[in-house]
Amino acid sequence: MNPEDLKYFKNFLTNRLDNLLKEGDRTVEGMADSSETYPDPADRATAEADTSFMLRIRDREHKLISKINKAIKRIDNDEFGICEVCGEDISMKRLKARPVTTLCINCKVRQEEEEKIKGL
Numbered sequence: 746m747n748p749e750d751l752k753y754f755k756n757f758l759t760n761r762l763d764n765l766l767k768e769g770d771r772t773v774e775g776m777a778d779s780s781e782t783y784p785d786p787a788d789r790a791t792a793e794a795d796t797s798f799m800l801r802i803r804d805r806e807h808k809l810i811s812k813i814n815k816a817i818k819r820i821d822n823d824e825f826g827i828c829e830v831c832g833e834d835i836s837m838k839r840l841k842a843r844p845v846t847t848l849c850i851n852c853k854v855r856q857e858e859e860e861k862i863k864g865l
């Protein structure tokens with residue numbers, strides 16, 4: 746991949762990571778608020794639902810953060826944009842749509858078909 750494109754993806758991913766980390770801080774602040782005690786059970790249930798909703802978001806954010814970190818590492822190691830399975834270049838179109846991907850479209854389709862067969 747040419748250095749200009751690599752720079753583009755590195756900037757993009759670094760910004761994305763910064764934003765996610767900032768959002769993560771906000772989620773933690775929100776959770777501290779919901780740990781107050783609620784005399785009304787209905788209020789408490791709402792607060793607990795909010796907390797589990799936030800935990801799900803945090804879990805998703807956490808996974809995305811780790812994917813972005815790995816993608817940045819692949820840029821540094823000169824492995825970015827190369828399919829993990831077959832070693833072919835991943836198309837630019839696919840990388841722009843999903844910069845954290847590690848599979849080319851053929852391997853991705855195959856993986857999804859295998860998962861479907863296994864019932865995952």
Ligand SMILES: [Zn+2]
Pocket residue numbers: 828829830831832833848849850851852853
């Ligand atoms: Zn592949």
